[in-house]
Amino acid sequence: MKLRSQPVSPRGLVVVIALTLLAASACERPATGPHHPVDQLDYPVAVTADPSGEIVWVTSGNFDLAWRGGAVLAVDVKDHSFLTAQSDEGDVPVGAEIGSFPGPLELLEREGRAVAGYVLSRTDAALYQVQLSGDPAAPVVTCPGGTRADSGLMSCPAESALDDVPYTDADDESQTLDLGTDPYGALVLEGQADTPALLLTGAMVEGTVGIFELGEEGTPEALASLDITGGLLDFAANPLTGRIYASHKFSNAISVLAIAPRDPQQPSAPVELEKLGNIPLPSNLLSADHARGLAVSPDGRRLYAAYRAPSSLVVLDVSDKASNAPEERVLTKVAVHSRPSDVAVAPASHGLPELVYVSCYLGDRVDVVDPALGLVVDSIAVGDGPSGVAFLQNDELGVRRLYVANFHDQSMGVIELDPGSSAFHTQIAEVR
Numbered sequence: 188m189k190l191r192s193q194p195v196s197p198r199g200l201v202v203v204i205a206l207t208l209l210a211a212s213a214c215e216r217p218a219t220g221p222h223h224p225v226d227q228l229d230y231p232v233a234v235t236a237d238p239s240g241e242i243v244w245v246t247s248g249n250f251d252l253a254w255r256g257g258a259v260l261a262v263d264v265k266d267h268s269f270l271t272a273q274s275d276e277g278d279v280p281v282g283a284e285i286g287s288f289p290g291p292l293e294l295l296e297r298e299g300r301a302v303a304g305y306v307l308s309r310t311d312a313a314l315y316q317v318q319l320s321g322d323p324a325a326p327v328v329t330c331p332g333g334t335r336a337d338s339g340l341m342s343c344p345a346e347s348a349l350d351d352v353p354y355t356d357a358d359d360e361s362q363t364l365d366l367g368t369d370p371y372g373a374l375v376l377e378g379q380a381d382t383p384a385l386l387l388t389g390a391m392v393e394g395t396v397g398i399f400e401l402g403e404e405g406t407p408e409a410l411a412s413l414d415i416t417g418g419l420l421d422f423a424a425n426p427l428t429g430r431i432y433a434s435h436k437f438s439n440a441i442s443v444l445a446i447a448p449r450d451p452q453q454p455s456a457p458v459e460l461e462k463l464g465n466i467p468l469p470s471n472l473l474s475a476d477h478a479r480g481l482a483v484s485p486d487g488r489r490l491y492a493a494y495r496a497p498s499s500l501v502v503l504d505v506s507d508k509a510s511n512a513p514e515e516r517v518l519t520k521v522a523v524h525s526r527p528s529d530v531a532v533a534p535a536s537h538g539l540p541e542l543v544y545v546s547c548y549l550g551d552r553v554d555v556v557d558p559a560l561g562l563v564v565d566s567i568a569v570g571d572g573p574s575g576v577a578f579l580q581n582d583e584l585g586v587r588r589l590y591v592a593n594f595h596d597q598s599m600g601v602i603e604l605d606p607g608s609s610a611f612h613t614q615i616a617e618v619r
Contacts, residue, residue, distance in 0.1 A: 219255075220254065220255050221253075221254055221255065222254060222255055222284055222336040222337070222338060222340060222342060223247065223249065223254040223255065223256060223257065223258040223284045223340065224254070224338070225260070225269060225280035225282065225338045225339065225340045226260075226269045226280075227247075227619065228245060228247045228260070228597050228598060228599060228618070228619055229247045229248060229249050229250070229251065229253060229254065229257070229258075229597060230247070230248040230249065230250035230251065230594055230595075230597060231245050231246060231247050231248060231574070231575075231592035231593070231594060231597065231598070231599060232246050232248045232289070232290070232291070232574050232575055232592055232594060233245070233246040233290065233291035233292065233529075233574065233575030233577075233592055234246075234575050234576060234577040234590040234591065234592050234599060235291060235292045235293070235294060235577055236577045236578065236579040236590070237261070237294065237301055237323075238294065238296045238299060238300060238301055238323075239299075239300060239301070239323040239324050240264075240579060240580070240581035240583070240584065240586070241263065241264055241265070241323075241324040241581065241584070242261045242262065242263065242264065242270065242281075242324065242325075243261070243262050243264060243577060243579060243590045243599075244259050244260070244261055244262075244282075244292045244294075244304070245259070245260050245261075245262060245592060245599050245618070246258075246259055246289050246290070246291055246292055246306060246575070246592070247259070247260060248287070248288060248289060248594070249287040249288070249289075250287075250288065250594075252287065254284075255284060255342070256284050256285055256286050256287050256308075256310075257284070257285050257286060257287050257288065257289040257308070258282055258283065258284050258285060258340070259282055259283055259285065259289075259292045259304065259306060259317070260280070260281070260282035261281035261282055261325075261326075261328075262599065262618055264579060264581065264584065264586050264588070265584060265586075267601060267616045267618050269281075269282075269618075270282075270325050271325070271339075272321060272322065272325040272326060272327045272328075273321070273322070273325070273327075274321070274327045276335065276339075277339075278339070279327065279335065279339040279340075279341075280338065280339050280340045280341075281325060281326060281327075281328055282328060282340055282341070283315075283317050283328050283330055283333070283340065283341040283342070283343050284336065284340055284341065284342040284343060285306055285308055285315040285343050285348075286308025286309075286310050286311035286313060286315060286345060286348065287308060287309075287310040287311075288308060288309035288310045289306050289307060289308050289309070289315075290306060290307045290308075290309070290370070290371040290372055290373060291306070291372070291373065291575055292304050292305070292306045293305045293306070293373045293374060293375045293386070294375065295375050295377075295384060295386075295401055295405045296375075296377060299323075300319075300323035301319050301323070301326070302318070302319055302320075302404065302405050303316060303317065303318055303319060303401070303404065303405025303406075304316070304317045304319065305317075305373055305375065305386055305388075305407070306373070307366070307370040307371055307372075307373055307388055308345075308348065308370075309369045309370065309371060309391075311345050311348055311350065312350055312366055312367070312368065312369070312370060313345065313348035313349060313350040313366065313370075314348060314349040314350070314366060314370070314373075314388060314397075314407065315330065315343050315348045316330060316331065316348075316349070316405070316406070316407060317329065317330045317341070317343065318330065318404065318405065328341050329341060330343035330347065331343070331347040332344045332346065332347030333347070349366075349407065349409075350365075350366060351363050351364070351365055351366075352364040352366075352397075352409040353409070354408070354409035354410060354411070356411060356457075357411075357456060357457055357459070362411075364397050364409040364411070364412050365395065365412070366388055366390060366395070366397050367389075367390025367391075367392060367393045367394075367395035367397075368390055368391070368392035368393060369390060369391035369392050370388055370389065370390045370391070370397075371389065371390075371391050371420065372388075372389040372391075372419065372420055372421045372422050372433075373386065373387060373388050373389065373422070374386070374387045374422035374423075374424060374431065375401070376424060376431075376446070378401075382446055382458055383400050383401065383458065384400070384401040384405075385398060385399065385400060385401060385410075385446070385458060386398075386399040386401055386407055387399075387422060387431070387460070389419040389420070389421075389422060389433065390419060391417075391418060391419055391420060391436070392417060392418075393414065393417055394414060394415045394416045394417040394418065394419040394435065395412055395413070395414050395415075395419075396412060396413045396414075396415060396419070396433070396444070396460065397409070397412050398410045398411050398412065398413065398458070398459075398460050400457075400458060410457050410458060410459075411457070411459065411460070413444075413460050413461075413462065415433060415442045415444070415462055416433075416435045416437075416438045416440070416442055416465075417435065417437055417438070418435040418436035418437035418438060418478075419433055419434075419435055419442075420433075420434050420435065420436050420478065420479060420480075421433070421434045421478075421479065421480050421481045422481070423481035423482055423483050423490065424483065425483050425487045425490075425505060426483065426485065426487050427486065427487025427488070428487055428505075428507070429445060429446065430443055430444070430445050430463070430505070431443070431444040431445065431460075432444075432466075432481055432483070432490055432505070433481075434478040434479065434480070434481050434492060435478055436477060436478055436479075438478070439467065439468050439470065439473060439474070440465040440466060440467040440468060441465065441466040441468075441478070441481070441490070441492060441503070442462060442464075442465055443462070443463045443464050443465065443466060444460055444461065444462055444463065445460070445461055445463050446458060446459070446460060446461075447459040447460065447461045466490075466503060466505075466516055468501065468517065469517065472501070472517060472520055473494050473496060473497070473499070473501070473520075474496035474497070477494060477495030477496040478492060478493070478494055478495075479492075479493040479494065479495060479527060479528050479529065479530075480492075480493045480527070480528060480529035480530040480545075480546075480575075480576075481493075481530060482530040482531060482532045482543070483505070483532075484532060484541060484558075485532065485534045485541070487505070487506070488504065488505065488506040489502055489503065489504065489505065489506075489518065489558060490502075490503040490505045491503075491530050491532065491543050491558070492530070493523075493527040493528065493529065493530050493545055494527070495526050495527060497522065498522065498523050498524060498525050498526060498527055498547070499520050499521060499522050499523060499527070500520070500521045500523055500527065500530065500543060500545050500554075500556050501517060501519075501520050501521075502517070502518040502519045502520075502521070502558050502561070503516050503517055503518065504516050504517075504518050518558075518561075519558070519561035521556050521558075521561055521562065521563060522563070523545050523547055523550075523554040523556070523563060524547035524549070524550025524552055524554055524566065525547055525548070525549035525550045526547065526548040526549040526550070527545045527546065527547050527548070527554075528546045528547070528548045528573065528574045528575070529545070529546045529574060529575045529576045530543060530544070530545055530546075530576070531543070531544045531576040531577060531578045531589060532544075532578065533578050533580075533587075533589070533604060536580070536587070537587065537605065537606050537607070538606060539606055540557060540559060541558065541559070542555055542556065542557060542558075542564075543555075543556040543557075543558055544556075544576055544578070544589050544602075546569075546573035546574060546575070546576045546591055547573065548572055548573060548574060548594070549572075550566075550573075551568065551569060551570065551571055551572070551573065552566050552567055552568050552569055552573070553566070553567045553569055553573060553576065553589065553591060553602065554566050554567075555567065555612065565612050567602055567612050567613065567614060568613075568614065569591055569593055569596075569600040569602070569614050570591075570593030570595075570596030570598050570600055570614075570617060571593060571594075571595035571596040572593055572594035572595030572596060573591045573592070573593050573594070573600070574591075574592045574593075574594045575591070575592040576589055576590065576591045576592075577589070577590045578590075578604075580604075585605075587603075587604045587605045588601055588602055588603060588604050588605075589601075589602040589604055590602070591614075593617070596617075597619060598617040598618060598619045599617065599618040599619075600614045600616070600617055601614065601615050601616040601617070601618070602614050602615070603615045
């Protein structure tokens, strides 16, 4: 295990300075200066698996403020190259330049393909949206008001992003949806028979949740906002019950949300989000801060939550039969390496049980947890500062892998998850 000394590293100092600049100003990203590169990552924070099974999207953070903004860039899972697409303008990079200090990219899926994407910028306190068209495996990316940089990358202007969004509430009153301070986490809820597709956004400071309805082409329309607990960081949706969980950096509880049932007498009324309550965690189990990534098991019965005080993965029973007592909700707490960031679940397959992958920011590794055993069963060395993770399985391509944003290493790591491979549970490639 690599030991760390106390002084801040040069890269860590860059991040501290950038965070100070962010906190000290409410500026939008500059309109001049170099555009974000099309084939280079800059302090990546998150990875998103595309429903095509052929792409992963990397959110490049621009934490050193070297470029006009951050970016979302697509990487081909077959050869780990930055993708290009055929458009009316010729071959163009698959990606977009957005505001700095962005959060994870959330995708809207229609008939098995991504048609739109959404990412929040903390610098601009705004929501950026992109449209995806053409070949699902190499889509053309556009955005409202966007223009192509000399590199061919679509540049999305801050003035076309959504910040203070007007809307009409259920009482036909004019309102303004404020995304809040430091918006970061987002969640797309695919539409059901009686509800449209929705987008939730979360502000880290106030804990404001913004609710948007997504039109046929994915255009967000503001519906309302809901204030929950401050420090809001991540969302996870339960595929079985439809409940939505939210983690908070400064609270020893996980919020439970749900789409409110529609009044059969008012079927055209706007969709509403309600808070059902909290899942409090025992005070003797965790300190009251530093919650991070969340994930739900495919069967909807367990919630996996990464915590930093102490560094652990907490496994919670979220089935309908679960007790309301917090001590009985917690199935197990598994100690992991220092400062876990994100969580991804690989469902049981290929002779393996369901496994949970936890990126450990100061451990430079991804810990592998068997939730049934309540143990770390493997630990995978990766680049410096692993943050967001994403699982992707494409049986047609023979791909079963985990992708990790190595923040300080300024790379995306590719981890082999095929147990038949000699490289099982090792980082087999890095994309920079």
